[in-house]
Amino acid sequence: MVMIFTLVTAVQEKLNEIVDQIKTRREEEKKQKEKEAEEAEKQLFHGTPVTIENFLSWKAKFDAELLEIKKKRMKEEEQAGKNKLSGKQLFETDHNLDTSDIQFLEDAGNNVEVDESLFQEMDDLELEDDEDDPDYNPADPESDLTD
Template sequence: MLALQSEENLGMVMIFTVVTAAQEKLNEIVDQIKTRREEEKKKNTKEKEAERKLFHGTPVTIENFLSWKTKFDTELLEIKKKWMKEEEQAGKNKLSGKQLFETDHNLDTSDIQFLEDAGNNVEVDESLFQEMDDLALEDNGDDPDYHPADPGSNSD
């Protein structure tokens, strides 16, 4: 830009013209920087305002709370009604214990069969019981009058 101004004004007094052109260009650059900064400030202000609104929320007043409470109660009542209908439907389709045993005769022996099958597969680690002899267990099975918690017995 300054080179262009210099070429146009060759042979004349051009210092004032070149300085004026440089000053105009610098003013344009400064204006652009100012506008960018102002736009950034506005953007930051808007972001901060949106963030503050997000965290601030709606102030709770008696009217706001009561309107929310009525909506909440109606929604909760609808959910309970729906749940009760589902329970009622499930109750109609569900058989009682007596009805189950009357319809399926294998139910009375199924637990025994399960226990027998499980009993065959149980493994016992006998090493856990090897030191049982070292324990000082009291033998009270032979004495019917033995009462360790009885304060009247005098074992001294």
């Protein structure tokens, strides 16, 4: 009996050691994974150090990308608008527009018709006299304004 007790105790101790080794190994692996995750996260925030050469090469690429985007937009706008030109562009391309207003005025002539009957009864209109206003000052142009 004493011999069996000694063997069982020895096996229990050995099993406890093995379990402790497994636990410590798992804890170490867990700590290692956490450490690697932290380092990977730090690498994300670390980035590339900025130097004049790096910045200039980046800026050249960035400007080229912006230029391409602008060209694409211009093409899309031209296709969408089907060559809708601004007023300035119209005058720059079609020189007939420079004289079109003048020709219109010449064609219409200087014959302006005025209906004089509209102005015959001017005496019936009640117009305010500025002289009757106590705040009227002929030297002050803003005195004509009413609140």
